[in-house]
Amino acid sequence: MDFDSKDYFCFERRVQFSEADPMGVVHHAQYLHFFEEARIAWLMDRKLEGLHYPNSELVLGVLSTECQHLKPAFVFDELKVFLQVRRLRLKVEFRYVIFAPPYQEPVARGKSLHVMMNSGLKVVRPPKDLTRTLEKETWTEI
Amino acid sequence: MDFDSKDYFCFERRVQFSEADPMGVVHHAQYLHFFEEARIAWLMDRKLEGLHYPNSELVLGVLSTECQHLKPAFVFDELKVFLQVRRLRLKVEFRYVIFAPPYQEPVARGKSLHVMMNSGLKVVRPPKDLTRTLEKETWTEI
Amino acid sequence: MDFDSKDYFCFERRVQFSEADPMGVVHHAQYLHFFEEARIAWLMDRKLEGLHYPNSELVLGVLSTECQHLKPAFVFDELKVFLQVRRLRLKVEFRYVIFAPPYQEPVARGKSLHVMMNSGLKVVRPPKDLTRTLEKETWTEI
Amino acid sequence: MDFDSKDYFCFERRVQFSEADPMGVVHHAQYLHFFEEARIAWLMDRKLEGLHYPNSELVLGVLSTECQHLKPAFVFDELKVFLQVRRLRLKVEFRYVIFAPPYQEPVARGKSLHVMMNSGLKVVRPPKDLTRTLEKETWTEI
Numbered sequence: 001m002d003f004d005s006k007d008y009f010c011f012e013r014r015v016q017f018s019e020a021d022p023m024g025v026v027h028h029a030q031y032l033h034f035f036e037e038a039r040i041a042w043l044m045d046r047k048l049e050g051l052h053y054p055n056s057e058l059v060l061g062v063l064s065t066e067c068q069h070l071k072p073a074f075v076f077d078e079l080k081v082f083l084q085v086r087r088l089r090l091k092v093e094f095r096y097v098i099f100a101p102p103y104q105e106p107v108a109r110g111k112s113l114h115v116m117m118n119s120g121l122k123v124v125r126p127p128k129d130l131t132r133t134l135e136k137e138t139w140t141e142i
Numbered sequence: 143m144d145f146d147s148k149d150y151f152c153f154e155r156r157v158q159f160s161e162a163d164p165m166g167v168v169h170h171a172q173y174l175h176f177f178e179e180a181r182i183a184w185l186m187d188r189k190l191e192g193l194h195y196p197n198s199e200l201v202l203g204v205l206s207t208e209c210q211h212l213k214p215a216f217v218f219d220e221l222k223v224f225l226q227v228r229r230l231r232l233k234v235e236f237r238y239v240i241f242a243p244p245y246q247e248p249v250a251r252g253k254s255l256h257v258m259m260n261s262g263l264k265v266v267r268p269p270k271d272l273t274r275t276l277e278k279e280t281w282t283e284i
Numbered sequence: 285m286d287f288d289s290k291d292y293f294c295f296e297r298r299v300q301f302s303e304a305d306p307m308g309v310v311h312h313a314q315y316l317h318f319f320e321e322a323r324i325a326w327l328m329d330r331k332l333e334g335l336h337y338p339n340s341e342l343v344l345g346v347l348s349t350e351c352q353h354l355k356p357a358f359v360f361d362e363l364k365v366f367l368q369v370r371r372l373r374l375k376v377e378f379r380y381v382i383f384a385p386p387y388q389e390p391v392a393r394g395k396s397l398h399v400m401m402n403s404g405l406k407v408v409r410p411p412k413d414l415t416r417t418l419e420k421e422t423w424t425e426i
Numbered sequence: 427m428d429f430d431s432k433d434y435f436c437f438e439r440r441v442q443f444s445e446a447d448p449m450g451v452v453h454h455a456q457y458l459h460f461f462e463e464a465r466i467a468w469l470m471d472r473k474l475e476g477l478h479y480p481n482s483e484l485v486l487g488v489l490s491t492e493c494q495h496l497k498p499a500f501v502f503d504e505l506k507v508f509l510q511v512r513r514l515r516l517k518v519e520f521r522y523v524i525f526a527p528p529y530q531e532p533v534a535r536g537k538s539l540h541v542m543m544n545s546g547l548k549v550v551r552p553p554k555d556l557t558r559t560l561e562k563e564t565w566t567e568i
Contacts, residue, residue, distance in 0.1 A: 016463055017479075022217060022337060023405065024167045024480065028346040029160060029316035036313070037442055040502070053306060054501045059395035062312040072405055074481045075164060078468070084265060091519075113513065121307065123357055143372055149527035159337075164479060165547065166338065170488040171462070179300055182360070195301075195448060196308065196359045204454040208492035214547055217338045218324070263449065263498055301447060302455060308466060359448060362520045 003097055003106070007030055007138045008082035009045065011038035015077045015100075025072035031108055035096050038081040039112075046133050051116075058124065060092065061117035067110035073100040079107075087134040092126065094138075110137055145239055145248070149280045150224035151187065157219045157242075167214035169268040173250055174207055177238050179252035181254075188275050200266065201258035202234065209252035215242040221249075229276040233257055234268065237281075287381055287390070291422045292366035293329065295322035298362045299384075309356035315392050316349055319380050322365040323396075330417050335400075342408065344376065349395035357384040363391075371386035371418040375399055376410065379423075429523055429532070433564045434508035437464040437473065441503045441526075451498035457534050458491055461522050464507040465538075472559050484550065486518065487543035493536035499526040505533075513560040517541055518552065523564075 013034060021027040039060065043049050053059045073079060082097040084095045091113055098108040115123045116130070126134075157174060163169040181202065185191050195201045216220060219242040226237045233255055240250040257265045258272070268276075297318060305311040323344065327333050337343045357363060361384040368379045375397055382392040399407045400414070410418075439460060447467040465486065469475050479485045499505060502525040510521045517539055524534040527552070541549045552560075 013417045016459070017466060018163055018169045018171060018459060018462060020164045022162045022164065023343060023401075023403065024164045025405070029313055029320070032313035033442070033444060036444060039290060042442060049502065059307060062353055064350065064352045065312060066348070069346055076475065082194045117307075119307065121309065125381060159315070159324060160317060160320060165485060165543075165545065167547065170491060171455055171458035174458060175300070176301060178302060178455070182301060191360065201449060204495055206492065206494045207454060208490070210490045211372075211488055218333065259449075261449065263451070295530055302453045304448045305494045306448065306450045311444045313444060 001142050002140070003082075004140070005082060007140050008084055008097070009038075009042045011041040011081040011083065013037060013079050013081060015073060015074070015079060016076055018073055021074045025074060028067070028069060031069075031110060032066045034079060034081050034098060035065070035094065035110055035112055038083045039094055040095060042083055042085065048130060048133060051127050051130055057119040058116050058127070060114040061104040063091065063113040063115060063119070065110065065112045067108055071100070071105065071107045073098070073107045079102055080100050081103050084088070084139050085134065087126065087131060090123065090125065094133065144282070144284050145224075146282070147224060149282050150181075150226055150239070151184045151192040153183040153225065155179060155221045155223060156218055157215055157221060159217055162217045165167050167216060169193040170209070172209060173209045173240070173252060176221060176240060177236065177252055177254055178206070180225045180238060181236055184225055184227065189273060190272060191271050193272055199261040200258050200269070202256040203263070203265070205233065205257060207252065207254045209250055211250050213242070213247065213249045215240070215249045219243055226281050227276065227279050228281040229268065229273060232265065232267065234276065286424070286426050287366070288424070289366060291424050292368055292381070293322075293326045295325040295365045297321060297363045297365060299363060300356055300357055301359055304359045308359060312351070312353060315351045315382070315394060318363060318365050318382060319378065319394055319396055320350070322367045323378055323381060326367055326369065332414060332417060335411050335414055337357065341403040342400050342411070343409070347375065347397040347399060348353040349394065349396045351392055353392050355384070355389065355391045357382070357391045361385055368423050369418065369421050370423040371410065371415060374407065374409065376418065409422070428566070428568050429508075430566070431508060433566050434510055434523070435468045437467040437507045437509065439463060439505050439507060441499055441501055441505060443501055446501045451500060454493070454495060457493045457495075457524070457536060460505060460524060461491070461520065461536055461538055464509045464522060465520055468509055468511065474556060474559060477553050483545040484542050484553070486540040487547070487549070489539040490543060491519065491536065491538045493534055495534050497526070497531065497533045499524070499533045503527055507534050511560065511563050512565040513552065513557060514543055516549065516551065519562065533534050
């Protein structure tokens with residue numbers, strides 16, 4: 001597989017009861033929340049949360065998202081959300097691969113594209129601390 | 143029963159697929175959303191939405207909520223949320239009774255207690271337009 | 285613009301207070317809920333809800349979603365979700381365009397790809413009533 | 427204060443961006459999710475998750491909830507949800523006290539009342555493993 005976990009930031013997260021739908025599987029819209037929680041965990045891990053609301057007026061505004069669902073995930077699964085991130089000029093792209101037990105194959109893959117925005121929802125240049133960190137991140141060519 | 147629908151404001155709302163949990167019934171936390179949506183529909187019906195965010199800086203801040211679950215509600219049920227409201231000095235109390243098909247007995251009852259707050263989260267006196275409307279609302283003694 | 289509203293099914297939906305985030309705009313994950321609600325409204329409009337859970341054991345399982353965010357939407361906006369749908373062999377594709385007041389330009393565009401699944405999460409052939417309806421749906425080539 | 431943290435089970439949980447509303451504070455309906463997540467964490471801590479869906483057909487059905495909001499909580503707050511639980515014949519009562527930084531005073535207090543239900547939504551007697559555990563739990567008289 002084109003996936004080597006050591007090239008990714010990893011965020012772990014238990015599926016909650018209310019996140020599964022009447023089929024007993026995680027509802028598809030929850031995956032965008034898993035992606036967002038992983039982004040925030042990455043920001044904190046890289047000591048960048050000071051750049052982001054509520055610590056500053058900036059946010060990672062969302063330009064687009066996509067998600068492929070490969071297998072279902074279930075209540076109380078301990079998900080592993082693997083993340084990579086790169087800069088595309090003014091934009092920041094995140095890529096996600098989610099595994100559920102027994103962690104053999106991904107349950108979902110996704111992407112999201114962002115710009116930094118201020119509280120007036122205007123696009124701003126990514127702050128230096130962010131771009132400096134992004135230069136050091138791994139992005140696997142696929 | 144102690145319930146006469148003509149003494150209540152009525153808000154109708156279809157249960158969505160994602161609002162039911164793995165038991166196939168509406169998840170209990172969703173009822174607080176049904177209550178809030180009914181409050182907002184009432185505000186609009188009474189032409190009071192101009193008092194409330196985003197049309198003003200004020201919101202109906204929530205001091206407390208409670209909900210009793212009497213029967214389950216199911217995906218695609220067309221709920222009827224019946225609401226009454228009264229003023230308690232600086233506070234505003236809402237009471238809710240929710241019916242699902244076949245609308246014979248309530249599926250839930252609830253209450254919420256509010257104060258008007260500004261964007262700095264400070265309690266403010268209820269605006270005149272609100273208190274004047276509240277004087278005309280029906281509140282059934284039980 | 286490549287958009288003629290009369291070629292689309294239209295679902296209307298008010299943005300609720302809890303659907304906006306601290307920036308005051310609709311949170312991006314909510315758009316997948318708007319898409320789902322529009323799909324269900326379309327199913328009901330086409331008298332196909334009998335094919336779908338909870339009226340049958342089948343569901344429109346989600347293979348993938350994507351969403352582009354073009355402009356923000358705000359609390360209490362009356363959204364119009366425009367939808368088209370087509371069959372791709374075993375799959376069913378939905379396309380969405382969402383407008384908010386003043387309804388001049390879309391706030392979001394999206395797609396979702398589905399298969400019919402049974403309660404054991406096995407893919408099943410789309411039922412006849414569904415495929416017959418899909419043959420009559422408009423799909424605008426772009 | 428009538429609160430001694432060592433008499434409570436403690437569950438920690440970061441507030442996510444999407445859980446705050448346009449006022450920048452945690453939306454009141456989220457607290458019922460915090461309560462539920464704390465119950466599940468307690469079940470797991472007491473090695474009782476085998477009694478509960480998806481490991482068995484039983485769930486802790488919700489009869490009622492209540493929540494008092496004492497102070498706001500904010501995005502990225504690391505909440506501490508303190509929980510006590512006791513048996514009331516066929517019912518199980520949970521009590522919650524939530525603290526946010528700087529953990530001086532509670533931001534919320536709440537209660538929920540439950541019965542064990544099977545997948546047909548019928549009330550069942552609490553399983554032995556549960557009642558035995560409940561006998562050993564601390565419940566502070568207030």
